[in-house]
Amino acid sequence: MSTTELDRVLALPATEAALAASRRRRRAGLLTHAxxxxxxVLFALPIWIVLMGSTHDAATVGRxxxxxxxxxxxxxxxxxxxxxxxxxxxxxxxxAMLWNSLVMALLIALGxxxxxxxxxxxxxxxxxxxxxxxxxxxxxxxxxxxxxRIFPTFKVVSDLGMIDTYAGLIVPLIASxxxxxxxxxxxxxxxxxxxxxxxxxxxxxxxxxxxxxxxxSRTNMAALFVILFVYGWNQYLxxxxxxxxxxxxxxxxxxxxxxxxxxxxxxxxxMATTVLALxxxxxxxxxxxxxxxxxxxxxxx
Amino acid sequence: xxxxxxxxxxxxxxxxxxxxxxxTILFFFWPAGQAIWFSFLRQDAFGIRTQFVGLENFADLFxxxxxxxxxxxxxxxxISVAALSLAVALLLAVLADRQIRGAGVYRTLLIWPYAIAPxxxxxxxxxxxxxxxxxxxxxxxxxxxxxxxxxxxxxAMLVVILASAWKQVSYNxxxxxxxxxxxxxxxxxAASIDGAxxxxxxxxxxxxxxxxxTFFLLVVNLTYAFFDTFGVIDAxxxxxxxxxTETLIYRAYVDGRVNLDLGTSSAQSVVLMLAVxxxxxxxxxxxxxxxxx
Numbered sequence: 001m002s003t004t005e006l007d008r009v010l011a012l013p014a015t016e017a018a019l020a021a022s023r024r025r026r027r028a029g030l031l032t033h034a035x036x037x038x039x040x041v042l043f044a045l046p047i048w049i050v051l052m053g054s055t056h057d058a059a060t061v062g063r064x065x066x067x068x069x070x071x072x073x074x075x076x077x078x079x080x081x082x083x084x085x086x087x088x089x090x091x092x093x094x095x096a097m098l099w100n101s102l103v104m105a106l107l108i109a110l111g112x113x114x115x116x117x118x119x120x121x122x123x124x125x126x127x128x129x130x131x132x133x134x135x136x137x138x139x140x141x142x143x144x145x146x147x148x149r150i151f152p153t154f155k156v157v158s159d160l161g162m163i164d165t166y167a168g169l170i171v172p173l174i175a176s177x178x179x180x181x182x183x184x185x186x187x188x189x190x191x192x193x194x195x196x197x198x199x200x201x202x203x204x205x206x207x208x209x210x211x212x213x214x215x216x217s218r219t220n221m222a223a224l225f226v227i228l229f230v231y232g233w234n235q236y237l238x239x240x241x242x243x244x245x246x247x248x249x250x251x252x253x254x255x256x257x258x259x260x261x262x263x264x265x266x267x268x269x270x271m272a273t274t275v276l277a278l279x280x281x282x283x284x285x286x287x288x289x290x291x292x293x294x295x296x297x298x299x300x301x
Numbered sequence: 302x303x304x305x306x307x308x309x310x311x312x313x314x315x316x317x318x319x320x321x322x323x324x325t326i327l328f329f330f331w332p333a334g335q336a337i338w339f340s341f342l343r344q345d346a347f348g349i350r351t352q353f354v355g356l357e358n359f360a361d362l363f364x365x366x367x368x369x370x371x372x373x374x375x376x377x378x379x380i381s382v383a384a385l386s387l388a389v390a391l392l393l394a395v396l397a398d399r400q401i402r403g404a405g406v407y408r409t410l411l412i413w414p415y416a417i418a419p420x421x422x423x424x425x426x427x428x429x430x431x432x433x434x435x436x437x438x439x440x441x442x443x444x445x446x447x448x449x450x451x452x453x454x455x456x457a458m459l460v461v462i463l464a465s466a467w468k469q470v471s472y473n474x475x476x477x478x479x480x481x482x483x484x485x486x487x488x489x490x491a492a493s494i495d496g497a498x499x500x501x502x503x504x505x506x507x508x509x510x511x512x513x514x515t516f517f518l519l520v521v522n523l524t525y526a527f528f529d530t531f532g533v534i535d536a537x538x539x540x541x542x543x544x545x546t547e548t549l550i551y552r553a554y555v556d557g558r559v560n561l562d563l564g565t566s567s568a569q570s571v572v573l574m575l576a577v578x579x580x581x582x583x584x585x586x587x588x589x590x591x592x593x594x
Contacts, residue, residue, distance in 0.1 A: 029401060032396045032399055032401055033403075035392065035393075035396055036393065036396050036397060036407045036411075039392075039393045039396075039411060040407065040410045040411065042467070043410070043411065043413075043414045043467075043470075043471070044410070045429075046425035046426065046428065046429055047425070049425075049429065049436060050425060053428065062434065064433045064434045064435075064439055066428075066435070066439065115320045115321045115324070118317040118318075118321075119317060119318045119321040122313070122314035122317035123314075123318070124304060125304065125308050125314075126307055126309075126310060126311075126314035127307055128310075128311045128315065129311075131314075134322060137322065137326075138321060138322070138325060141325055141329045142581060143577050143578050143581050144330075144333050144574065144577070145528055145577060147528040147529075147550050147553075147573065148333075148336075148528075148573040148574045149329070149332040149333045149570055149574075150553065150554065150570070151336070151557040151563070151567070151570070152331070152332030152333070152335040152336045152339070152567070152570075153328055153332040155335070156327060156328060156332055157328075171324065171328070172328040174324060175321055175325045175328065175329060180321065187304075188304065192304065192305055192306040195304075195306040195307075195308075196306055199306075199308075204308070205308035205310060206313075208308070230415065230416050233418065234417075234418030234420075234421075234532075236418065236419065236420045236531060236532035236535070237531045237532065237554070240535075241558070252418045252420050252421060252532070255420070255421065255424055255536075256420055256423075256424065256532075256536045259424070259427070259536070267434055274424050274425065277418075277421055278417065278421060281416035281417075281418075282413050282416040284416065285412065285413055285415055285416040286409065286412075289412060293475055293479070296475055296476075297475065297476060297479040
């Protein structure tokens with residue numbers, strides 16, 4: 001036996017072991033992909049069903065054919081929903097509902113950010129009587145979500161004449177303990193030297209807020225914007241309570257009303273509306289994913 | 302924590318706090334105080350006379366077998382939703398954390414459902430499990446299984462649990478992934494060199510190191526199941542059939558909105574407040590512990 005041959009024989013089991021290991025790794029890799037794809041499908045399938053269903057006529061969907069391929073009625077369905085809504089149940093144009101949702105989501109997100117950033121600034125950069133009391137008052141609202149004080153809150157809103165108004169939809173929801181805590185945390189990390197330097201340069205508190213504190217909070221604001229936009233868009237119980245008129249109906253509440261008692265539901269239009277209602281918040285999350293993920297994991301802990 | 306260098310002034314900070322405090326007092330403290338006050342009162346049938354009845358509203362509530370059933374529903378529902386969505390999210394996060402091709406794409410495709418409203422999630426699940434127009438609902442009936450969540454209470458509970466858990470997976474996924482990425486690679490490599498297989502590495506290293514995240518998420522998920530799933534239940538089952546899917550929050554809504562029973566509904570609000578306080582206290586106790594590590 002020559003040396004090379006001996007080498008080969010000796011090397012053989014090692015190679016085989018290496019091959020087996022790599023086969024195992026590949027199998028594990030395939031399994032990983034398979035499970036992840038299954039997970040992705042679990043979330044994509046319902047969307048696919050409504051997306052395809054929204055391109056068929058009412059009879060096809062109503063018969064329960066559950067089409068998984070596109071049909072020919074896409075333009076008609078989306079136009080019908082956009083301009084007229086489900087004419088057999090609620091009759092509110094989806095365009096109007098989307099507009100109401102957009103106004104609500106934007107004003108809640110911006111309103112929460114605005115009032116939280118200024119109250120955090122007051123608590124961090126000033127000393128005044130009642131400072132800690134104010135901080136705790138804001139903090140403790142964490143324990144009073146809207147759901148536990150539905151009816152008394154509804155009564156306050158109705159006494160103020162804010163039923164069926166944008167103000168009634170939005171203002172009671174824009175206090176935010178979480179956002180205030182986040183900005184407080186951030187402001188506490190601004191070095192004292194910055195404040196000293198600003199003072200020496202003759203900058204007052206408002207100037208410092210505008211030129212230093214706000215620019216430093218920009219990333220946090222972007223993250224909060226995504227979280228709060230989704231929060232505002234997805235509200236259900238509160239709009240259900242304080243709105244009765246079609247004028248201020250939001251799309252999330254509107255879809256459920258479109259279904260009604262299921263006896264004469266235009267399912268294809270419900271599907272088209274679902275797609276339209278999903279697009280704005282999903283777009284915000286996907287487009288701002290980087291800030292959002294970082295912001296979410298930092299805000300809520 | 303306090304800053305050493307601050308600005309002078311008293312009027313300005315009050316002005317800056319005013320909007321937040323005004324909303325907090327008007328829409329949080331005042332209504333919460335009223336809920337507590339009303340929970341001790343009872344109105345007669347015509348809403349003319351109001352009488353102080355002490356704890357009678359609470360006594361009536363807990364003597365009502367239907368309310369006890371609702372508490373039980375809520376417990377079953379919340380624990381199932383939390384367990385299911387945490388388990389699925391953890392599995393997906395562990396896999397998406399591996400160094401595989403397309404990891405970024407998988408992450409985006411698993412994160413986007415965060416944007417779905419609970420009520421919209423319920424509508425999507427109608428199209429999957431409705432007995433006549435849902436994909437799987439029809440399949441089940443085709444296989445000879447009598448499937449109709451509008452008639453069968455157990456099936457109704459199953460669908461609202463599945464839809465609620467489905468909506469919450471992506472939230473948990475985001476936190477688990479962040480938790481996994483903060484585990485030092487060197488620890489895992491050391492274990493790997495010592496010959497620990499992946500499954501063993503997971504249970505002896507990864508899972509214990511993830512426990513703060515898991516505990517935090519458990520509290521968040523229970524809170525979600527308690528309060529934010531109103532939309533799921535309202536869109537799918539309206540608490541039915543025969544109150545099989547009525548949870549505490551849904552019952553409070555029905556009593557206040559539909560039955561206009563001020564005393565009972567306020568007593569329920571107080572019970573819910575105590576539940577939130579308990580959950581929040583749990584969460585902050587845990588955060589404090591974590592700080593001391």
